Amino acid sequence: MLGLLIKKEIRSHVLTYRFAMTLVLAFVLMLLGFSVMTAHYQGRMDAYSASASGRADQIAKIKQIKDQQERLGKLSELGIASGYKPALLSILSAGVENDLPVESHAGGWFSRSMDKTRFENPFLSVLMAPDFTYIVAVILSLLALIFSFDNICGEKEQQTLKLALSYSVPRHLILLSKWIGGYVVLICPVLLATGVALLIMNLQGCVQLDPGDGIRMVLMVGAALVYISLFYTAGIMISTLTHRAVTAMIIALFVWAGWVLVIPNISIVGAKLIVQVPTYNKIENEKNAIDEEIHLKIKAISKTMLGYGDKAKKLQEALEQENKQRKQELDEFYENKVAAQNRLCMMLSRLSPFAAFSYLSAALADTGIELFRKYRIADKRFHDDFRDYLDKRWKEYSEKKLKDDWLKPDELPAIIVNRSRLEDSINQASFDFTILAVLNILCFLTAFMCFLRYDVR
Amino acid sequence: MLMLVIKKEILEHLMSLRFSLACILCFITLGLGLWVNGREYTENLADWRANTTMHRLEVEGYNQSWMIVWQGVKVDLPPNIMQIFASRRAYDGIRTIQFSQDFEPQPASGATTNPLANMFPRTDLIFFIGIVMSLLALVFSYDAVSGEKEQGTLRLMLSYSIPRDTYLLGKWIGGFISLILPLVLGLICAVMVTLVFRDVHYTPTNWMQMILMFLFAVLYLAAIYSLGLFVSARTERPATAAVAVLLVWVILVLAWPTVTPYLATRFGKASSLVDLDKRKRDVMKEAWEQYKKADKEYDKAHDIPEMWWENGVARDSEKILKKRIDMVDVELKAVKFLAQEQEKLNNEFLNGMTHQTMMGQHVSRLSPFSSFMYVILAAAGEDAGNERTLQKQLIEYKERLADYGFKKQREEGEERLKGNKKPNYSCVDCPRFQMPALSLSHAMGAVALDVALLLIWNAVFFMGAYMSFLRYDAR
Numbered sequence: 001m002l003g004l005l006i007k008k009e010i011r012s013h014v015l016t017y018r019f020a021m022t023l024v025l026a027f028v029l030m031l032l033g034f035s036v037m038t039a040h041y042q043g044r045m046d047a048y049s050a051s052a053s054g055r056a057d058q059i060a061k062i063k064q065i066k067d068q069q070e071r072l073g074k075l076s077e078l079g080i081a082s083g084y085k086p087a088l089l090s091i092l093s094a095g096v097e098n099d100l101p102v103e104s105h106a107g108g109w110f111s112r113s114m115d116k117t118r119f120e121n122p123f124l125s126v127l128m129a130p131d132f133t134y135i136v137a138v139i140l141s142l143l144a145l146i147f148s149f150d151n152i153c154g155e156k157e158q159q160t161l162k163l164a165l166s167y168s169v170p171r172h173l174i175l176l177s178k179w180i181g182g183y184v185v186l187i188c189p190v191l192l193a194t195g196v197a198l199l200i201m202n203l204q205g206c207v208q209l210d211p212g213d214g215i216r217m218v219l220m221v222g223a224a225l226v227y228i229s230l231f232y233t234a235g236i237m238i239s240t241l242t243h244r245a246v247t248a249m250i251i252a253l254f255v256w257a258g259w260v261l262v263i264p265n266i267s268i269v270g271a272k273l274i275v276q277v278p279t280y281n282k283i284e285n286e287k288n289a290i291d292e293e294i295h296l297k298i299k300a301i302s303k304t305m306l307g308y309g310d311k312a313k314k315l316q317e318a319l320e321q322e323n324k325q326r327k328q329e330l331d332e333f334y335e336n337k338v339a340a341q342n343r344l345c346m347m348l349s350r351l352s353p354f355a356a357f358s359y360l361s362a363a364l365a366d367t368g369i370e371l372f373r374k375y376r377i378a379d380k381r382f383h384d385d386f387r388d389y390l391d392k393r394w395k396e397y398s399e400k401k402l403k404d405d406w407l408k409p410d411e412l413p414a415i416i417v418n419r420s421r422l423e424d425s426i427n428q429a430s431f432d433f434t435i436l437a438v439l440n441i442l443c444f445l446t447a448f449m450c451f452l453r454y455d456v457r
Numbered sequence: 458m459l460m461l462v463i464k465k466e467i468l469e470h471l472m473s474l475r476f477s478l479a480c481i482l483c484f485i486t487l488g489l490g491l492w493v494n495g496r497e498y499t500e501n502l503a504d505w506r507a508n509t510t511m512h513r514l515e516v517e518g519y520n521q522s523w524m525i526v527w528q529g530v531k532v533d534l535p536p537n538i539m540q541i542f543a544s545r546r547a548y549d550g551i552r553t554i555q556f557s558q559d560f561e562p563q564p565a566s567g568a569t570t571n572p573l574a575n576m577f578p579r580t581d582l583i584f585f586i587g588i589v590m591s592l593l594a595l596v597f598s599y600d601a602v603s604g605e606k607e608q609g610t611l612r613l614m615l616s617y618s619i620p621r622d623t624y625l626l627g628k629w630i631g632g633f634i635s636l637i638l639p640l641v642l643g644l645i646c647a648v649m650v651t652l653v654f655r656d657v658h659y660t661p662t663n664w665m666q667m668i669l670m671f672l673f674a675v676l677y678l679a680a681i682y683s684l685g686l687f688v689s690a691r692t693e694r695p696a697t698a699a700v701a702v703l704l705v706w707v708i709l710v711l712a713w714p715t716v717t718p719y720l721a722t723r724f725g726k727a728s729s730l731v732d733l734d735k736r737k738r739d740v741m742k743e744a745w746e747q748y749k750k751a752d753k754e755y756d757k758a759h760d761i762p763e764m765w766w767e768n769g770v771a772r773d774s775e776k777i778l779k780k781r782i783d784m785v786d787v788e789l790k791a792v793k794f795l796a797q798e799q800e801k802l803n804n805e806f807l808n809g810m811t812h813q814t815m816m817g818q819h820v821s822r823l824s825p826f827s828s829f830m831y832v833i834l835a836a837a838g839e840d841a842g843n844e845r846t847l848q849k850q851l852i853e854y855k856e857r858l859a860d861y862g863f864k865k866q867r868e869e870g871e872e873r874l875k876g877n878k879k880p881n882y883s884c885v886d887c888p889r890f891q892m893p894a895l896s897l898s899h900a901m902g903a904v905a906l907d908v909a910l911l912l913i914w915n916a917v918f919f920m921g922a923y924m925s926f927l928r929y930d931a932r
Contacts, residue, residue, distance in 0.1 A: 021704050029712055036719035043722060043729070050731040078738075083731070099575050103731055112734075113563050117552070118848055119730055119806070121814045122545055122841045123718040123821075126830065127578065130715040139711055146700055154696060245696045246600060247474070253596055253703075254478050261589050262486055264577040269493045271573065279550050280570040281504040285511065338571050345573055358576075372572040 009181025022143050023189040030193035033130045034201050037091045042206050044086040047102040051083030063407045076390055079107025082414040087367050094129035095367030100375050106386040133361040136224040137354050141231040147186050148235030149252040150245040151178055161456045175451045183232055212422050220364050226436050227357045233443040240450035263352035271345030277337040287327050294323040360432035366420045378417045385413035459627050466631020479593050483643030488650050490580030494541040495651035501536040501551045502656050508533040519884050522869040526862035529557030531565055532890040539837035542582045558792045558859055561799050562851045583833055586674045587826050591681045597636045598685030599702040600695035601628050611931045625926045633682050669836045676911045677829040683918035690925035713824040721817025733806045737799050744795040751787045782870040789863040825914045828907035835900040842903050850893050857888045
């Protein structure tokens with residue numbers, strides 16, 4: 001019986017023009033989205049390799065200088081650059097990836113930086129990236145609602161529900177068959193389009209996938225199915241709560257707008273109101289003030305003690321230590337505040353499955369907020385390490401211990417962002433996955449309960 | 458007669474569920490969103506004030522003339538108050554630009570430090586009106602014709618002696634007024650909310666900008682509203698109309714504008730940033746080699762030994778002091794050469810990029826949302842043209858700084874040559890950077906095409922609705 005009902009459902013859905021539109025939209029969007037995101041990734045990857053070869057060239061050139069002092073001076077003056085290797089899965093979920101620079105420069109005296117606002121397409125950052133996550137989370141979720149909002153009340157309006165229930169079919173079977181039939185019709189084009197897009201991406205040969213990435217992708221697609229099913233089920237739930245298709249439509253739209261457009265934005269607003277983070281500028285000014293203060297103190301010491309002797313030296317060292325520590329504390333204070341604000345925002349926004357899915361997807365692709373933090377740490381370490389490296393060499397030089405072949409490319413620091421292990425990513429994503437699953441069940445149960453007492457007259 | 462229809466339409470909408478939901482959405486989202494944007498602006502303004510004073514004092518405290526040239530000057534760009542309403546979101550915090558003569562103006566800060574800003578679109582007018590209100594506009598209009606048909610009221614209405622065109626116009630006006638009403642109230646309320654902050658003062662120009670933004674919003678929403686009406690007049694059942702309207706909305710608002718900036722990279726190949734950086738470094742090397750050559754030639758001509766110092770003291774101090782004065786011009790020339798060449802490379806790169814961006818923009822204009830985004834950004838002074846003007850001024854300012862700094866160096870050298878060991882040195886008269894004034898007419902000229910497009914969309918959709926309604930089968 002169930003098989004028959006599902007078959008009927010599938011047939012009636014396949015013949016509608018919303019199915020045709022879903023098919024077309026899913027294919028066009030997936031292919032377009034994957035192709036532009038792959039091209040974007042490719043561009044970033046090219047920049048990365050250009051940066052790596054530029055770095056190697058520069059080191060080789062500096063190494064040609066015979067005179068040690070001149071060589072050290074040149075290295076301090078020119079500094080070195082290090083590229084950031086983009087995450088492959090940013091094709092599927094861009095996350096914070098586009099906010100990270102392609103290259104960072106560290107110098108002995110000054111570090112160059114590029115003005116992003118000048119050298120980048122100004123419209124890239126206004127809207128979200130058209131990646132797999134965006135297409136699923138924003139567009140396909142709306143299509144899922146469109147698929148199901150009139151599932152029950154629409155049939156009631158057409159009087160076919162009355163007829164169906166006059167046969168000896170239990171209500172739960174009808175609901176179940178409706179759910180399964182509609183869902184199958186909905187996800188077939190989505191899966192097909194995703195599959196084709198992934199296949200084309202692979203066949204182009206510009207991306208190398210390793211098995212770990214494959215698993216991550218499969219998990220992302222799986223999570224997308226759960227997410228789409230949530231919106232689909234929510235549509236059925238709304239349908240069983242209302243008696244006219246038009247009302248169901250409006251409620252469904254507001255639910256969608258609330259989940260996808262409003263709650264995520266409002267949660268940012270809320271987090272900003274509750275946890276207030278000082279601007280980074282304030283922190284920097286504070287740091288400068290500390291520098292100034294310590295500088296004055298050191299000056300005073302050298303004046304009173306003439307800057308000589310062990311005692312003065314010890315005092316100076318202690319002051320420098322204090323300087324370092326106080327600045328570090330400020331940085332930590334700032335980072336903690338930012339982390340707290342971000343956490344709160346994430347918690348608040350999880351009221352919306354859209355946000356939960358975005359986090360889940362970004363966690364699986366390893367391009368979430370965690371990546372942003374990791375990049376900042378890596379960049380800071382790169383700068384610090386380079387400074388230490390130079391200090392060490394200058395010290396060796398002054399002690400005449402510097403060897404002739406001291407400039408080795410692999411000894412020089414670089415930006416190394418630790419990628420999360422698969423298990424960690426899954427762990428991170430599991431919370432959001434649970435939210436999606438629980439909401440799914442809740443919606444289905446509500447739909448079930450309401451349908452059992454639905455007035456079909 | 459028209460008034461009667463309009464009145465009926467408005468009253469009908471006011472009683473509906475969607476109107477109350479729209480009101481709630483407008484008040485909560487706009488109010489909260491603009492409140493937070495306003496607070497961000499005041500924080501940025503406070504930072505900007507503190508920084509400008511600090512950086513100015515730093516410059517005025519320089520006690521040697523090389524410092525202004527090589528240590529440089531930091532300039533803070535004031536935050537744009539219209540960012541409360543629309544922003545390109547490319548940076549958070551204020552922008553501080555570092556000027557030093559050995560590299561081009563570069564950001565001293567202004568990198569994103571808080572990823573929160575990049576998680577979801579910012580709650581401003583582009584987001585709220587462009588996406589949320591456009592959806593509402595469709596919700597308000599999709600069943601205007603087909604819904605009445607289903608309820609049988611359309612038949613009744615047309616049986617009276619009321620021409621179809623008057624009826625459609627009445628429906629359009631009445632529905633549109635009830636759509637705009639919550640927006641106007643919400644906007645007024647939100648603007649009032651931002652005025653709570655002591656530092657938010659809108660100048661007459663700002664009010665002008667706001668009015669312009671509002672007019673553009675009305676134009677955009679009218680186009681989308683007419684689109685809904687058009688679809689409604691082409692369909693028999695509101696459920697069909699709803700599905701069709703939503704699909705169109707998905708394509709026009711969610712899909713196309715998001716894809717096109719990325720699609721832009723397909724139009725012509727621009728060289729990469731890393732490559733640009735490398736070429737600039739090559740130019741830098743060339744400039745310094747030229748300078749070093751001139752330096753050596755000077756030493757040869759004036760018989761200055763390579764090791765001209767001993768125990769930290771110059772051997773022939775008069776000659777060295779004289780050399781310093783003479784070399785100022787050579788150095789200035791090198792610095793200017795460097796700046797010019799680098800700017801040439803920049804422009805070459807930017808031309809490629811601008812071409813891509815422009816092509817992307819043109820393609821994206823198929824969607825009224827993109828046109829709306831461009832006009833709103835232009836009205837807020839956040840458009841690409843404004844940024845270009847700013848960058849040009851920054852380059853000019855760097856040149857002025859170079860002239861000033863090297864003039865100071867020469868003066869200091871001359872004083873020392875006269876035997877003055879500690880020349881009186883002050884940088885109080887160091888040139889200040891003037892933020893270019895926003896030219897609204899210029900910005901509007903750049904987006905005239907978009908305004909025209911929005912008007913055309915309006916005309917097309919309304920005409921479509923009109924033609925379809927004239928032959929609509931009301932049975």
